[in-house]
Each structure stands twice: as structure tokens, then as C-alpha cells.
Amino acid sequence: MIAYFSSEEALKKLKLFFSLEFDLIRHTIGYCPRIPRYLDKCQFVRHVYEDLKRSRMLRERIQDFGLAQPEKQLNEAWTNLVRHLMSAADVDLFIAAFYRVVKVEQVAAYRSYIQNALRLNDAPSVEVFEDHLPAMERQLAWGKQFVEAGSISADKEREVIKFEIEIREHIARLGNLYGGSSQENVNIETEYPDYAVPAEMELEPRFIWRSAERIYDSVNQSEEHPTHHSYTHFTELPIIDLVANIVYDGKHMPFEYLADFIRQAWDEARHSQMGFSRLRSMGVDPYQVPIPVGHYKAYTSVPLLERIAALTQVGEACSFVPKKQWTKMAIEHNDLLTALEHDYDIVDEKNHVKFGVKWINELIKKNNETRNFKQIVQDAEWKVRTGVNELKKEKGEKWQADLGPRFEGCHVSNSPLNLAPNIIIA
Ligand SMILES: [Fe+2]
Ligand SMILES: [Fe+2]
Structure with missing residues (x-):
């Protein structure tokens, strides 16, 4: 009825x-x-x-x-x-x-x-x-x-x-x-506690190599090559979990905050999958390459504001110039699909940088921050960079005794947090 x-x-x-x-x-x-x-x-x-x-x-x-x-x-x-x-x-x-x-x-x-x-x-x-x-x-x-x-x-x-x-x-x-x-x-008879996001991301056993940082020469021994670029994209895998974590830890933020970062999480899943498919097209098995799980750990151990600042204002904001060069290199290799991998990625990443600016400013107000935007980005970059370096040391990867100067902006500094970092072949 x-x-x-x-x-x-x-x-x-x-x-x-x-x-x-x-x-x-x-x-x-x-x-x-x-x-x-x-x-x-x-x-x-x-x-x-x-x-x-x-x-x-x-x-x-x-x-x-x-x-x-x-x-x-x-x-x-x-x-x-x-x-x-x-x-x-x-x-x-x-x-x-x-x-x-x-x-x-x-x-x-x-x-x-x-x-x-x-x-x-x-x-x-x-x-x-x-x-x-x-x-x-x-x-x-x-x-x-x-x-x-x-x-x-x-x-x-x-x-x-x-x-x-x-x-x-x-x-x-x-x-x-x-x-x-x-x-x-309705009587709430049992109050369930708040879930806490894990300190380390879980990965299926099929991924045999969990590293702190990306290790480029394991993918291709030659000088910079399109496989390195697709590997960099595929290993945005920990960034999916990191952005998921940014949504969850910001669950008391406005609806639009959740909307922006849920969209970003899905974009990162797409970027990683684009890299996954291009690696396979070039004969590299994505399950055999080092997955930099250290990225998730280092980013999630800093407060929400700094997590967003380091990811969007360094990792993403500094990646555009190198990614344009990656696109060019893929075209020179007559690999249109790999060129378009980077081409479309840039469309999304520009939005992520904007999301970052918007919500960093909101969090500055909400947290009554005394530091300005630039200082927050600089501190955030330093903390995450230090964290990744420590994890590299723990895992026996090549680490730096001297981390060098602090981050001063994409045009001045060469941060290893850049999502399109310098490709270093050991
Ligand atoms: Fe991405
Ligand atoms: Fe992104």
C-alpha cells in the first residue's frame, strides 16, 4: 500500500x-x-x-x-x-x-x-x-x-x-x-569510540618491497627515462591513503572541505592507476617496485595543517615544471599515452594546490595560528623531510646526514618532497 x-x-x-x-x-x-x-x-x-x-x-x-x-x-x-x-x-x-x-x-x-x-x-x-x-x-x-x-x-x-x-x-x-x-x-546504549587512522598503511603481500623513499634505479638503471616518471605517479599510492587520512582527521571541517579532499583522494587513485598501467606498458611489474610507504608515515605524523601544507604547497605546487618536461620526454619517446598521463595529471594537481591554499587559510583561523602561511609551509616541509630521512636511515636506504637549507619556495629550493622530484640514479 x-x-x-x-x-x-x-x-x-x-x-x-x-x-x-x-x-x-x-x-x-x-x-x-x-x-x-x-x-x-x-x-x-x-x-x-x-x-x-x-x-x-x-x-x-x-x-x-x-x-x-x-x-x-x-x-x-x-x-x-x-x-x-x-x-x-x-x-x-x-x-x-x-x-x-x-x-x-x-x-x-x-x-x-x-x-x-x-x-x-x-x-x-x-x-x-x-x-x-x-x-x-x-x-x-x-x-x-x-x-x-x-x-x-x-x-x-x-x-x-x-x-x-x-x-x-x-x-x-x-x-x-x-x-x-x-x-x-532512541537510547544510545553503547557509545562507540572514535576510530583512529593507522600509523602505517596496510599493503597486500604481493607488494614485496616497502621502502621509505622512491628508489629509481630499481625501476630502470639508465639515465632519466619515462619509466621513472610513471613509477613516480604509480607510487602516489601512499598519497591516496594520506589524503584519505586528511579527510578523516578533518571530519569536523565544513562540507566543502570533505568534498575537496574526497575528490582529491579519488584523483590520486586515478594518478596512481595511470602510472600502474603505463609501467606495465613499459614492461615493469608494479608489484615488484619499491613502494615508498615512508611517505604515508612521515606525513601522517605531523599535524593536519602541516600535512596539507607540505603535500599541496610543496609536493604538488612544485611539480608542474618537471611534469611539463616529463610530458616532452614521453613525446620524444613516441609514447603518447605516457605523455597524456602527465598532461591530465597537471589539470588535477592545480586544483589540489588551490584546495590546499583555501583550507590552510581556514585552519590558520580555526587554530589561531601565530605563524604566517609561508612559515607554516616551511616548517611542514622541514618536518616531513626530516621524517622521511629518519625512515630512510631505519630502513638502510641512502639518507642524508645534513638535510641542507630550509624550503624557500618552488623557484628557489629543490625539495625532495616535490611529487616530481629530481630523478637520482645511484
Ligand atoms: Fe597526484
Ligand atoms: Fe595531487
Whole structure:
């Protein structure tokens, strides 16, 4: 039986749907560094980006009702459910509960909404869901296959099912998503603690070489060559996790902060995959090359503001001039696809530098910083550079006893943090 509802009831439902969507995008990306398999990691980030686009449309629809910032009226009981999901012991439990329980609940709620809404009167809401349901169905299929046709042992499957039941029962206690229980009549019996992002990223065993820094001569012994450039792109792999971490640790920042850095995380996954494919085209196995996991560790051990400053204002901002030379070299090798790898990368990276400027300035205000922009970038570069150098020493890689002068700007300094650094063949 169809149960028509008023605009007031529609808003109530949309607010709850948004509350869960918003909590999911700002929390679940934090699980990215715990996804060991490269292809799964990239796919997962793509999904979070799709989820962001859906959240943005839903938010715009809620704004039609005169509510400008629905993220300021989150439902705490459902936030607690998301923290419960984030308590998953490992990636197998997390993906199963997220895709086979939580996302299934969302799809069911959106279908019920479409079924019962007045199609003409409430068309803008119906369209939000109808435009995004096909992508959501593909996500459900991916998650289902991850569990059923992946590499989960029988014992692990029992743990998975136990955790799924826990999450399903928790949702039922909240009165289900379409039912839209209001916060007032839900008792939060267990407060789940905040998830903490791991200090080290996880990687599948197939990656045999985890280094502190990129090691160019392991890829190609010759003087600078296009393989080195594609290797540099592919090894933005730790940057995917680093940006995921920037989203999660900035989860109390405005909606646009999350939107910018979720987009950036997906861009980095694309850059890494472009490098992956070009390396293979040149006969280099991406699973055999050194993965500079030290980058993730060194960046994540500095505060959020400095993490963003070092990445966007040094790593990315200084990379444009060398990348233009890389494009030229690829053309000289008659390798159009590799040239276009760098060409399109620059389009994205320019945006990342802008995101950085915008949010560094916001964080300066928020943190009551006494240092100015330039000093923050200089300190950030120094701390991350020192961190990577220490890790190089620990891992027996070539390190520097004297780190040289501090960073003074892309045109003056040659920072090793540059995402298009000087290629040094030992
Ligand atoms: Fe990138
Ligand atoms: Fe970037």
C-alpha cells in the first residue's frame, strides 16, 4: 500500500538520509589505509567519491526547504552506528557490514521513498535517488562479490556474519532508515569510540618491497627515462591513503572541505592507476617496485595543517615544471599515452594546490595560528623531510646526514618532497 507523506515528513526523512550519508563519507574513508589490496583500495575510493556526489545532491535538495547546512543537525544515534561500523576488526568485516548491511539499508530506504513519494510534487527528491541508484547497485554487487568470491576463509566468514548481525540489529534498534526514528526516542546504549587512522598503511603481500623513499634505479638503471616518471605517479599510492587520512582527521571541517579532499583522494587513485598501467606498458611489474610507504608515515605524523601544507604547497605546487618536461620526454619517446598521463595529471594537481591554499587559510583561523602561511609551509616541509630521512636511515636506504637549507619556495629550493622530484640514479 502506498503511504503518501507531507513535505514536512519528506524533510524529516531527507534529513535522516543525509545525516547517515554525511557521517558515512566523513568516516568510512578513514578505513582506506587499512585496505591492503591495491585494486580494492582504488575501487573503494571511487565509491566514496560517488557517495559524496549523492550526498551533495541530497544536501542541495534539503536546501530547497530552507535548511542551508543540514550537516549541523546530524542525528547522533546514527553517527554512533557509523562509529560502530568503523570498529570492524579488519577490512573483511568492514566491507561486508558496509556493503551488505548499511548500503543495502540505504538502497531499501531510497526505494521505499520513491515508491511512496508523490512523483510530481516531490520530483526533485525522487530524482536524487533515481539518478544515483544504478551506481549504488553496482557498489552493492562489488561488495557482495568481495565477500563471496574473495579470499575469506570459512572461519573469517563466521566472524563476518557475526559482525553483520550486530550492525543489522543496531539499525533495527534505531527503527530502520526509512522509518526515520527521531533522535529523541532512541537510547544510545553503547557509545562507540572514535576510530583512529593507522600509523602505517596496510599493503597486500604481493607488494614485496616497502621502502621509505622512491628508489629509481630499481625501476630502470639508465639515465632519466619515462619509466621513472610513471613509477613516480604509480607510487602516489601512499598519497591516496594520506589524503584519505586528511579527510578523516578533518571530519569536523565544513562540507566543502570533505568534498575537496574526497575528490582529491579519488584523483590520486586515478594518478596512481595511470602510472600502474603505463609501467606495465613499459614492461615493469608494479608489484615488484619499491613502494615508498615512508611517505604515508612521515606525513601522517605531523599535524593536519602541516600535512596539507607540505603535500599541496610543496609536493604538488612544485611539480608542474618537471611534469611539463616529463610530458616532452614521453613525446620524444613516441609514447603518447605516457605523455597524456602527465598532461591530465597537471589539470588535477592545480586544483589540489588551490584546495590546499583555501583550507590552510581556514585552519590558520580555526587554530589561531601565530605563524604566517609561508612559515607554516616551511616548517611542514622541514618536518616531513626530516621524517622521511629518519625512515630512510631505519630502513638502510641512502639518507642524508645534513638535510641542507630550509624550503624557500618552488623557484628557489629543490625539495625532495616535490611529487616530481629530481630523478637520482645511484
Ligand atoms: Fe597526484
Ligand atoms: Fe595531487
